[in-house]
Amino acid sequence: MLTKHLYHKFLSYKEFNIYNLVFIFISVLTIFLMISFRDVSVTKIESSITFNEQTALVTTNFSSSYYPNGFYFSDNEVEQLRDNYEHTTLIKSTEITSTMRQNISFSAITSDFLETGVTAFDYRYSNVITQKIELLYGNIWDIGMTDPVVVIDETTAMNLFGFYNVIGEKIETSLGNFEVIGVVSDTLTREQIIEKSIEAGQAIDPYIYYTQAYIPYCYYKTIINNSVLPDFYIIYDESVSDKDLKEDINHRFNISDSNVLVTRSDMIQRKIMDNETYFLVITSITSVLVVLGVINFINVATFFFSIFKRNNAIYRVVGATKKRIIYINFLEIFFTSLIGCITSLVLGVISLFTISLFLNNLAYIRILYLLRNAGIILISVLAITAFINVLVSILFIKSSYSEELRDVKI
Secondary structure: OHHHHHHHHHHHOHHHHHHHHHHHHHHHHHHHHHHHHHHHHHHHHHHHOOOOOOEEEEEOOOOOOOOOOOOOOOHHHHHHHHHHOOEEEEEEEOOOOEOOOOOEEEEEEOOOHHHHOEEEEEOOOOEEEEEOOOEEEEOOOOOOOOOOEEEEEHHHHHHHHOOOOOOOOEEEEOOEEEEEEEEEOOOOHHHHHHHHHHHOOOOOOOOOOOEEEEEEHHHHHHHOOOOOOOOEEEEEOOOOOHHHHHHHHHHHHOOOOOOOEEEHHHHHHHHHHHOHHHHHHHHHHHHHHHHHHHHHHHHHHHHHHHHOHHHHHHHHHOOOOHHHHHHHHHHHHHHHHHHHHHHHHHHHHHHHHHHHHHOOOHHHOOHHHHHHHHHHHHHHHHHHHHHHHHHHHHHHHHHHOOOHHHHOOO
């Protein structure tokens, strides 16, 4: 019976109700799409960042206002790193060259590099990153080993020997021969360099573009007369997030320069800041729509009660209490908002998937985030409209409830 009454009342004022419904529909649809496209953009940025999670990269080989001579941990601090975190890898670029055909970049590195990842250069963002690599064949060295052994990447193995499992083979270098004890996966650096060369229309010689090889850090220290200071430290701890890891390192060692200590979260945040204008526009439009929506709901509720004195008088004649009148008016705006929200959210989801399909962004849509946003918007709209409607109902009924029977002819 109540449902039938509400339906007839909606039809009686259908132009006004349709206006309100359309406003809710357009506002919710726009807000939903804005928030969803922002989430898609953030997800796309996150997926494009190659940086080993739960690691912190400390760079030492550049000077800044905080560290004119570069930043370095003392020997005692390195021991603290190893004592307080699961794995710490020290990496040093070397001047060792190969006398064989393939151009190889040799890095002196400590034995934790399979756990922490290694450094690579990401040409897309011009940043040094940490990248996880896998051991494909053989083994790596033990802590403190000073033998002339080497772990090479798979491209080095293929280009030098024609196959991958090259354990026991020798690589000739400017410091003598290194025995291959392991083969690991490639980093992204070489592939990106080749892609950039192809885009520039350059001829490709695969032997010119350098591959990676890793030798024991302790061995390198024995053959260099001067002190060997690492270019990078990679600190890894699986028990904490990279954000907490960075905070803990800063707390222990008071690293002042944000460029010295970097995590995956920092890389993502910097990329988001590069798109700050885009995200600011989305936030601004969403905020304006929210404000306009609240104003519209207030106007709608006020207008409804200013023209519905006759209805309230009828309700009063048939014995409706104040609470009952408030309840009936609440249901009107509730169902209007519910219908408008659900319709716009369904259309919003369809539009999002359609547009993302054309933009090749389907892989970056996170369904759980989509449902969360839809739920938050739906609950927020229903809560705001219900609150405004009830508040205005109380104010109008309190001031005019007793006057309706006297002032309105039925």
